Amino acid sequence: MKKNYLKKVLLIAMSIAIVGSVITGCGSSTSDNKSSQTSFTQKDAKDYKGTINLWSFTDELKSSHFIDQFNKEYPNIKVNLTVIPMDNNAYTTKLSSVLASGSGAPDVFTSEVAMVNKYVNTPYYDNLSKAPYNAEDIAKNEAKYTVDVGRNADDKGIRALSWQATPGGLFYKRSLAKQYLGTDDPDEISKKFSSWDSLIATGKELNDKSGGKVKLLPNYSEMFVVALGSRTKGWVVNNKLVIDDKMMQYIDIAKQIRSDNEDAKFNSWSAPWSASMAGAVNGTNVLCYALPTWGLPFVIATNAKNTSGDWGLAKAPAAYYNGGTWLGIYSKSQNKELAWQFIKFMNSKKFQTWDSKTNGDFSSLTEVSQEFSNSDAGKNAFCNGQNISKTYNEIVPSITGKLITKYDETINDKFQNDLDSYITGQKSKDAFLKQFKQDVKTAFPDIDVN
Template sequence: MKKRITKLMALLLTTSMLVPMTACSTSKKSASDEHVLNIWCWNDEFQSRFNDYYPEVKKVSKDKSKTYLKDGTVVKWTINENKDNNYQNKLDEALQEQDEKDDNDKIDIFLIEADYALKYVNSSSTLDVVKDIGLTKKDLGDQYKYTKDIVTSKGVQKATSWQATPGLFAYRRTIAKQVLGTDDPKQVQEALGDWNKFNEVAGKAKTAGYQMLSGYDDSFRVYSNNVKQPWVKGDTVTVDENIMNWVKQTKEFTDKGYNNKTSLWSDAWSKDQGPDGKVFGFFYSTWGINFTLMKNSLANPDGKAEVGNGAYGDWAVCEGPAPYYWGGTWLCAAKGTDDKKEIKNIMLKLTCDKENMKKMTENPDIQDYTNTQSGMEEIAQDPKFSSSFLGGQNHVALFSESAKKIDMSNTSKYDQGCNEKIQTAMKDYFDGKVSLDKAKKNFETSIKEVYPNIKKVKWPKD
């Protein structure tokens, strides 16, 4: 009996000791149990738009890795640079592990680009922004049609964007005066209104001591956005005639010295946009003009962006020989998220709220072309709106016209690989290292390596 009482006392003592330990453990868990919303992207562009324009933001951490919302939610940013497909590779790996993660570790929102949008739109990793997230057709009604078409498959829209990215031709005013005798956008557009006119002006530019374009890739997007068929049907890659028109033009420009033999994003290409550049102009979309071109135009990148700093103010834009778009960023809601309500609010405020998006466009430090048709029409007609970088021009007026002409009907999930590989294969041809037939063979080999399901490549007139 004494032994039984002793065991009972020992059990009670052990239990009494565990109670405060358990309470302490529970308290510690509650204190650190933040509600986390995970957003994945490849740079800080959307992060800055979110922090500056999402009305629910309370504060941002010093290192910007976290954004704290008014309701207590902590937005955690994961940014993986999109070099050599690094962003997509890490994103794909994380999405495959989504079901195994705790709610606070799951991806809630991730961003995608146009070139590989359909890869995720056609996957089970993304949610329907209408049926699953709760956006209505009325909410999305003011957005540009092409920005919805590009992320829609079988009638289901899987993403939404705060920006539209129609393209224009940006040119140096001083060079235009030397070559054409005018820098007036309407007169320059008349001179460059189709490819035959554009090529003719390239010859005049050369005679005057300038190059029409910087490198091999500059006009590619304008041609590739105006193809008559998608890259792939079944197991066959079909190279559109318009792609070969780009090859023909670029070879001619290279041989005649109408370009500077640079490659997109290279140091030489960026330098051609600077104050000492001798290039007539560059094909750029909205983000490219307001950020890349402007930054490259400065003599002192760390100085104030204003007239007097390099070529700032010596640029203008016209529509160019054909309508096109370049780039764009879309928000996807990841399957498995437990934050549908918050995601809906983010999508509403940042991609559907006309007044909020107009603020982004009207901000002189941003002037992003936002995804509100009526909002951009209002700014296009606003006599007070202008870009000091573009010499006082209202570029939104031209962008709004270009955006109406964008056709995304031939987009496919193979766009990124085909676009990249055709440019790579043709570069050796432009440089005179291989024949055109050899360049074609090299493209066929490389595209079948990227997409093993491809059995045949069909060229125009085959």
């Protein structure tokens, strides 16, 4: 979904309503995560009958009418949706509890990017690569990184699939670009953002030409997601903390952005950060924001409703993605056949075409994303008619989904919090790195941080 960090999950710290119903327990199956069936009986959609219980951290499945669309095809499968918000880890706490006990667990449950690695590497998601699912037939037509994210690390079997891809770029204000950079053309602006050096040079140009009234970024930390996307190694490899060379480069880039006064010092997701999308805050304008697909409809368009047509999408110095939602089947569910119909439907061309047109999601199916990239369907009015699907489609092949670890959410937070002490001059670079390693060690004693 566009969500998570995801479109709705960060759902953007906007609130998520709790919808849905109570869940009944699932039954027995094999405990080694293999499906107890070798085949499903092929039927007409209307001939599948029963109920599946679905848990999620976002109400998008209901509010965006995904379940309604499913029921148009499968009128006799009732979907009981229970939404548990992410606040204070409520979703993962409750989900982990019922999965471990085997009592009250849902037939299908979602994972977002911060938790998906955890669940695909447990026995709780069924192996969708095996019969009767044979999900590899679907996966071969989907964005590779989205499939890789949902694979088990040991046997490489698919445990979860996503109906969306969430590549990111830099959304910029055309009027400011035209006035101070001489062009608002996405291709030309992308050239100005094509490397860290050219990005910083563009920030200096903005400062000089605007007299310091227009900043390149709302905050230096805006580029953290871009830096993560540029890595070749994840945070933890063979139980050892790895600070990729690209992250070491980012430390210096972040320091330079702040030292050169190229950011407005509006913390991400803060009130000034949101307000700056609509116009100047305390006399300071911001040129661009690092956001993925869901950032346009759920962040920019929400915070700056009257700026439609004044935005463009440029490529960042590195390809990245942010957010996403994956669906998998509980390995002990008694309703696997019905559950698979739901997941299969969510990964169908018919649904994803409808979703892309209706909700602005960027399809995980290559056939659908290319269709939008090569037609007027991909043009976006908020971005002045730019075919943003084409830009997304060009970014996706460079994204890797193999770097996620179960430690990421905590380590990302530690890194950003500790880095701020260096950027703001409270600690030296060496002291920051030492603190970061200590914090990781405290959180995960078994990880080698030396």
